[in-house]
Amino acid sequence: MNLQIMKMLRRLLRSDAELNRSRGKETQVHPALRMAAAFLFVILSAVSVNAIFTIAVLAGALLMTAMKKAREIPELLKAPAAASLLSLLITLPAVFLGSPATMLTVTMKVFTSVLILALLNNHLRWQEMTAAFGTLGMPQIFVFTLDMTMRFLVILGRYSNEILEAVSLRRIGKKTWKNAGTGGVLGSTYLHAVRAAEGTSEAQTCRCFRGEYKNYRKYRFGIRDAGMIALMALVTAFFIYTCVLAAKAS
Amino acid sequence: MIELQNVSYGYGGETALKDFSYSFEKGKCYVIQGPNGCGKSTLFRILNGLSFASRGKYLFDGEEITEKYLRDKQHAYDFHRRIGFAFQRSEIQLFCSTVEEEIAFGLWQLGLSEEEVHRRTEEYLRQLSLENVRYRMPVNLSGGEQKRCALASVLAMEPEVVILDEPESGLDEDGQEWVRKFLTELKSPERLLIVATHSKEFARDLADVRLYMNREHSLDHAEK
Amino acid sequence: MHIPENYLSPQTCAVMTAVMVPVWIMSVRKVSKELPKEKIPMLGVGAAFSFLGMMFNIPLPGGTTGHAVGGTLISLLIGPYASCIAVSVALLLQALIFGDGGILSFGANCFNMAFVLPFVGYAISSLIAKHVKSEKGRFIGAAVGSYAGINAAAFCAAVEFGIQPMLFRDSSGSALYCPYGLNISIPVMMLGHLTLFGIAEVVYTVAVYAFMRKAQPSMLADTGIKAKKKTSPAVKLFLAALIVATPLGLLAEGTAWGEWGADEIAATGIGYTPAGMLNGFEWKTLIPDYAVSGMPEWIGYILSAVIGVAVLVIVFKLIAGIVGKNGADEVYSR
Numbered sequence: 001m002n003l004q005i006m007k008m009l010r011r012l013l014r015s016d017a018e019l020n021r022s023r024g025k026e027t028q029v030h031p032a033l034r035m036a037a038a039f040l041f042v043i044l045s046a047v048s049v050n051a052i053f054t055i056a057v058l059a060g061a062l063l064m065t066a067m068k069k070a071r072e073i074p075e076l077l078k079a080p081a082a083a084s085l086l087s088l089l090i091t092l093p094a095v096f097l098g099s100p101a102t103m104l105t106v107t108m109k110v111f112t113s114v115l116i117l118a119l120l121n122n123h124l125r126w127q128e129m130t131a132a133f134g135t136l137g138m139p140q141i142f143v144f145t146l147d148m149t150m151r152f153l154v155i156l157g158r159y160s161n162e163i164l165e166a167v168s169l170r171r172i173g174k175k176t177w178k179n180a181g182t183g184g185v186l187g188s189t190y191l192h193a194v195r196a197a198e199g200t201s202e203a204q205t206c207r208c209f210r211g212e213y214k215n216y217r218k219y220r221f222g223i224r225d226a227g228m229i230a231l232m233a234l235v236t237a238f239f240i241y242t243c244v245l246a247a248k249a250s
Numbered sequence: 251m252i253e254l255q256n257v258s259y260g261y262g263g264e265t266a267l268k269d270f271s272y273s274f275e276k277g278k279c280y281v282i283q284g285p286n287g288c289g290k291s292t293l294f295r296i297l298n299g300l301s302f303a304s305r306g307k308y309l310f311d312g313e314e315i316t317e318k319y320l321r322d323k324q325h326a327y328d329f330h331r332r333i334g335f336a337f338q339r340s341e342i343q344l345f346c347s348t349v350e351e352e353i354a355f356g357l358w359q360l361g362l363s364e365e366e367v368h369r370r371t372e373e374y375l376r377q378l379s380l381e382n383v384r385y386r387m388p389v390n391l392s393g394g395e396q397k398r399c400a401l402a403s404v405l406a407m408e409p410e411v412v413i414l415d416e417p418e419s420g421l422d423e424d425g426q427e428w429v430r431k432f433l434t435e436l437k438s439p440e441r442l443l444i445v446a447t448h449s450k451e452f453a454r455d456l457a458d459v460r461l462y463m464n465r466e467h468s469l470d471h472a473e474k
Numbered sequence: 475m476h477i478p479e480n481y482l483s484p485q486t487c488a489v490m491t492a493v494m495v496p497v498w499i500m501s502v503r504k505v506s507k508e509l510p511k512e513k514i515p516m517l518g519v520g521a522a523f524s525f526l527g528m529m530f531n532i533p534l535p536g537g538t539t540g541h542a543v544g545g546t547l548i549s550l551l552i553g554p555y556a557s558c559i560a561v562s563v564a565l566l567l568q569a570l571i572f573g574d575g576g577i578l579s580f581g582a583n584c585f586n587m588a589f590v591l592p593f594v595g596y597a598i599s600s601l602i603a604k605h606v607k608s609e610k611g612r613f614i615g616a617a618v619g620s621y622a623g624i625n626a627a628a629f630c631a632a633v634e635f636g637i638q639p640m641l642f643r644d645s646s647g648s649a650l651y652c653p654y655g656l657n658i659s660i661p662v663m664m665l666g667h668l669t670l671f672g673i674a675e676v677v678y679t680v681a682v683y684a685f686m687r688k689a690q691p692s693m694l695a696d697t698g699i700k701a702k703k704k705t706s707p708a709v710k711l712f713l714a715a716l717i718v719a720t721p722l723g724l725l726a727e728g729t730a731w732g733e734w735g736a737d738e739i740a741a742t743g744i745g746y747t748p749a750g751m752l753n754g755f756e757w758k759t760l761i762p763d764y765a766v767s768g769m770p771e772w773i774g775y776i777l778s779a780v781i782g783v784a785v786l787v788i789v790f791k792l793i794a795g796i797v798g799k800n801g802a803d804e805v806y807s808r
Contacts, residue, residue, distance in 0.1 A: 052773070059777045062784035070515055070791035077788075130347070147347045154389050155341060199342030202300050207356040207407065208330045 029224045031128035032135035037232050038120040042113045044235065050242035051105055057235070058112040064119055076122055080114040087111075148200070155196055160189045251276045251442055252297065252411070257306035259292050266292040268468040269306070272461065276410070277439040281453040282446045284463030284470075290446045291338070293463075294415055297444070298335045299326070331360065334409035338416045340396040344388035349380055349399050352388050356407040374402040378432075394425040401432075411442045418449055430455055475540065475624075475631055475667075476528075476568070477583050479576030480748075481652045482634060483642045490634070491581025497589050498562065501555040509556055518790030519709065520548040521560035522783040523682060525567065526716045528574075529779060531723040532674050540671035541723070542678040543587050543627070546595025546620035550683055557592035558584075563789060567782055582634055586627040595623025613680060620679035621672050625664065628671075632656070632663035649748045685712060717779040721772035 045057045065076055087110040094102040124132070130150075134143040163185050252274040259267040267289040274280055282290055295301040296308060302317045310329065313319070320326045337343045346352040353374055357367040375381050378398040383391060388399050397417070404412070417433065418426045426449070433456055437443060447453060453460055464470040482490075509517075524544040531541050549557035562584045568574040575583045599619025603611045636656030639649040652659070689708035 052777075055777055055781070056773075059780040059784065062781055062788065066518075066784040066787035066791075070794050073788055073791050074795055077792075148345060151345060151347075151387070151389050154387075196342055199337065199339075200345045203337065203343040203345065205300070205326075206298055206330055206333070206335045207403070208327055208359040 029228045030132075030135070030221075031124050032132035033225055033228050034120065034124065035129065035132040036136060037228055038116050040232055041235060042116050044239045045112050046109055048109075048239060048242065049246045051108075053239055053242045054105070054109050054112055056238065057116070058108060061112055061115045061119060065115065068122070072122060076118050077115075079118050080111050083114040084111040152193065152196065156189055156193055159192050160185060163188055251311055253307075253309040254296075255307040255309070257293075257296060257303040257308060259289075259296060259301065259304050265467055267296070267303075268466060270469050271306075272469060272472070274442055274444065276442050278458040279433075279437050279443040279445065279456050280459045280461060281457035282444065282461045282463065283448070283450075283453055285465055288463040288465060289467040290463060291415060292467075294335065294413055294444075294446065297413055298333055299329055331407070332409050333411045333413065334404035334407055336400050336404050336412075336414045336417060338419060340393075340400040340420075341389060343400045344396060344403070347387055348385050349388055349391070349402075350375060350384045352399055352403045353380075353406050356403055360407060370406050370408075374406040378402045393420045394422070394428075397421060397425070397429070405436075410440065411444070412436065413444045415446050416448065417445060418447060418452060426452075475543065475583075475587060475628060475663075475671075476565075476575035477579040477586075477631060477634065479578060481576070481638070482579050482582055483638060483651050484578060485642075486634060486638070487578040487581055490579075490585050494581045494584050494589065497558060498584075501558040504555040505553075505559060509552065513552055513556075514794035515787070515791050516552060517556055517560050517793070518787040519713070520551050520557070521564045521786040521790065522713060523716075524548060524561050525564040525782045525786060526713070526720065526779060527678050528564070528568070529720045529723045529775065529782075530674075530678075532670055540666050540674070542671070542675040543591055543624060544675070544678055544682070545587055545591035545627075546599065546616070546623045546675070547679040547682055549592040549596040550599060550616055550619075550679075551686060554592045554596040557596070558588045560790075561588035561592065564782075564786060567785055571781070571785075572778055582631075586630045586634075590630050591623040591627040593623075594626040595619040598622045613684065616683050617676045617680050620675050624672055624675040625667050628663045628667035629660070632659040635659040635663070651748055653748050682712075713783060717776060717783060720779040721775045723775065 041057050045054045048054050065073060068076060084107050087107045088103065091103040091106045094100065094106075121129075130143045130146040133146070134140055167185065254270050254272050257267060257270045258265070270289075270293060282293070284290055292301065296303055299315055299320050302308075302315075308315045310332075315329065320329060344352055346355050350371055353371045354367050357370055362370070375384055378401060380395065380398055380402060383395055383399075388396060391399060397420070401417070414433070417429050421429065430452060433443070433445065437456075443456075445452070445456060458474070460473045462470040462472070505514075505517075524547070527542040527544040527547075529541070543561070545557055545561050548560050551557075552560075565575055565580065565583050565588060569577055569580050569583075596619065599612075599615035602615035602618055605611070606614060633656065635652045635654060636659035638652040639655045642650045644650050654662075686709070689712070
């Protein structure tokens, strides 16, 4: 039980520490740009009429995956695999109806899209993603709310984990969701959540909060950003080319 | 500078603070001690304008601080600008996504220019040895780092009054040593420091005046 | 040398697969026991080299083409058992995704290219290296070993082809599967492989072997150097260069002997299409023959190369994760 909470916390903490180390390099591509690129690729490959485009995007995504550290790959592939399996099952009737290509194409598109998103998730830290949302036009208040949610997840995760440990220590015999006094744990955690929320609001008041949220870091546009934009343009051009080809063929 | 006249606070039939009267002067460091539950935290909340006295008066630089008074946005803003408060549990107080944003947060709220915000943030990152964790989420830091981060975020706003609720709690020996030294250096004729602590050494080293509270939730006596 | 679908009778396929099963089991056992965990992702790189090598088609005058396999190369890099696994995985990828080599004939293809080739190649090159103890000895061993390996494999393939018309005929006497008997299959296969394709294999093997010795000697099985954590950029660049160069394999027109499609075989001289091929098993692949309809062939080729290499690297990194679970987290990197 607390294992699941621990796993989630560990993921958060690890990505936090790792990115702290690498953050010194300002040459990284702006997270908003990465995010925009990812969404672009996903949408284009989903809409693409020509299989070649999706295959090209898939090739790129697989290449990126192949370059990740060996221990990250299983985690990276879990979501795409699950999604593709689901899609395979759903589109299976297409084989019997005489159109197996449909099943392959749909599954491939699903796999590609989810893989791209998994790669994005793997690469960006939560804060970067929410900040990217902000840059892409989301009102700052939503960004802040997302960040706060994350923060509370961490705090409450820790708190409930401690309680669960205490329960485990006191309990004799097998611990299941039923007999661990889950009601009490949840209630306790909820109270803690309420108090924490109040505390945050008070802390904000004490620091003269007036309703505005601002970003400390201003990103400078670099070569890598230009490269990313160029890539996006290239991919879009390729997409248009494949559409034209398909139109000509039909 | 700060004057409390017969301040009492109670809720639901329970008294948390009884008849507290005292005058705090600028330039001094006051250490408040007392058993758990004596009302220290309630006192601080009142001082910070987070709670309001059921009876009695709270005068800040001559101005009476009441709920009605603080409802005015400008009053609230001016008031909170001049008082900095570090909670006992730092975790609650830290709500930004990185340490440097945490420090910069208050500065943005003060309406300072971008250069000033950056300058002060860098300075306090340095002063409180937070440079190597500046990109991390404050919630993920160790106890000592969180404490320093909270302190930095409050001090960067350079308030006239600094109120600290048990600054040494949750820290190891080195951490406590560090806080003690830091607070000693913080004392200045322009500043009013109010610190609550359980540590006798802290009180001894820091205090110009020591205030003792008792189990009856009132001020027992003061020592110079 | 890939044997396509329906060239071998199901019985032959079953026999070949049955023979391969113990080989695979033993290879897996040996590798998980002996190969240091750090080298397992290198298996992926090795498989990638083999995969790419098989995409470079070389024309033979007369209209057929062939290609190098690289099995001996891999066994020189990480041992014959590992090579068996690597080549098998590459062949599996080719069969499933690209339709190069049949599904049913997978066992036979593995037997030829993942068993006979690497082991013969390894045995001979080790023998030579033992007797000619010098740097040169290793290279001579690599050359001779790979030559012997590919020809041994070709011979086996020829035999597998050739016995079909003898054993499997329909009532009218025409062959059900491969219609060319031993008297044709052996000379034709051997001619190609003893000459051009054998040379291609030798060149590929020696060139990459020399390159690896210089760029990342830690990858080689025979040097005692401890495996480096990352694949050197030189190797990555080399792989990239190979990927980009794969369209050259398209220049060779014509189909390899024994790899004709069901529509092509009648024209090769036999005059009819064996029934087994007309009605046989068919597997729908994603990117058949490394080409995607509507696009210039070279794009499909390069994409296939990229996908093939990426998948192989991923697969072996995953395997490394499963096999090497006891290792420290940071051990294997790119």
